[in-house]
Amino acid sequence: GENVEQHPSTLSVQEGDSAVIKCTYSDSASNYFPWYKQELGKGPQLIIDIRSNVGEKKDQRIAVTLNKTAKHFSLHITETQPEDSAVYFCAPRGGYNKLIFGAGTRLAVHP
Amino acid sequence: EAGVTQFPSHSVIEKGQTVTLRCDPISGHDNLYWYRRVMGKEIKFLLHFVKESKQDESGMPNNRFLAERTGGTYSTLKVQPAELEDSGVYFCASSQFPGQGVSYSNQPQHFGDGTRLSIL
Numbered sequence: 001g002e003n004v005e006q007h008p009s010t011l012s013v014q015e016g017d018s019a020v021i022k023c024t025y026s027d028s029a030s031n032y033f034p035w036y037k038q039e040l041g042k043g044p045q046l047i048i049d050i051r052s053n054v055g056e057k058k059d060q061r062i063a064v065t066l067n068k069t070a071k072h073f074s075l076h077i078t079e080t081q082p083e084d085s086a087v088y089f090c091a092p093r094g095g096y097n098k099l100i101f102g103a104g105t106r107l108a109v110h111p
Numbered sequence: 112e113a114g115v116t117q118f119p120s121h122s123v124i125e126k127g128q129t130v131t132l133r134c135d136p137i138s139g140h141d142n143l144y145w146y147r148r149v150m151g152k153e154i155k156f157l158l159h160f161v162k163e164s165k166q167d168e169s170g171m172p173n174n175r176f177l178a179e180r181t182g183g184t185y186s187t188l189k190v191q192p193a194e195l196e197d198s199g200v201y202f203c204a205s206s207q208f209p210g211q212g213v214s215y216s217n218q219p220q221h222f223g224d225g226t227r228l229s230i231l
Contacts, residue, residue, distance in 0.1 A: 043223050
């Protein structure tokens with residue numbers, strides 16, 4: 001079956017530091033790898049995604065790297081700010097078009 | 112552009128009652144998905160509509176759940192009768208239909224804020 005593991009479950013950093021969250025998946029057919037940010041009382045918001053023909057993608061302070069051979073992809077946030085505090089989910093695409101969510105990482109950025 | 116809208120934001124009902132959740136996708140999005148997060152678990156896929164047709168309903172937990180999308184616009188998810196283990200947050204997402212020759216993977220899914228369902 002499709003299995004997704006996300007680490008760490010919680011992450012605490014000082015403002016200005018970098019944060020890295022890693023996601024490992026089992027379905028070798030997966031070819032789309034998004035990251036979502038969820039704030040309290042809101043739904044998951046897409047922040048960055050990558051397709052399987054690309055190894056890295058960057059959007060300002062956020063980047064995603066993909067290692068298809070090892071079946072993992074990571075979210076990198078640089079120069080963290082308090083407003084980055086939220087729960088982050090990886091959700092690689094599984095069979096048909098459904099997303100398989102990781103358990104989430106609670107990121108706390110301290111001023 | 113209005114995002115995915117879900118109603119109600121919160122519903123509290125007693126075990127055995129019926130509840131209907133509604134989702135309005137982003138205008139023009141043919142793909143509509145339902146997901147849910149029950150206590151202590153990950154967000155899980157329930158089903159996928161393409162317009163009014165069910166493309167994949169492999170995640171529907173049992174026959175107490177009925178999803179419809181008449182006319183291919185908004186969708187409803189009915190739980191009848193509701194059980195305690197149905198408590199959680201139900202999310203709806205939508206994406207554009209990729210069109211001929213374009214992969215689904217090029218169409219990101221946009222989520223609503225969810226309906227928090229509490230069964231007493």
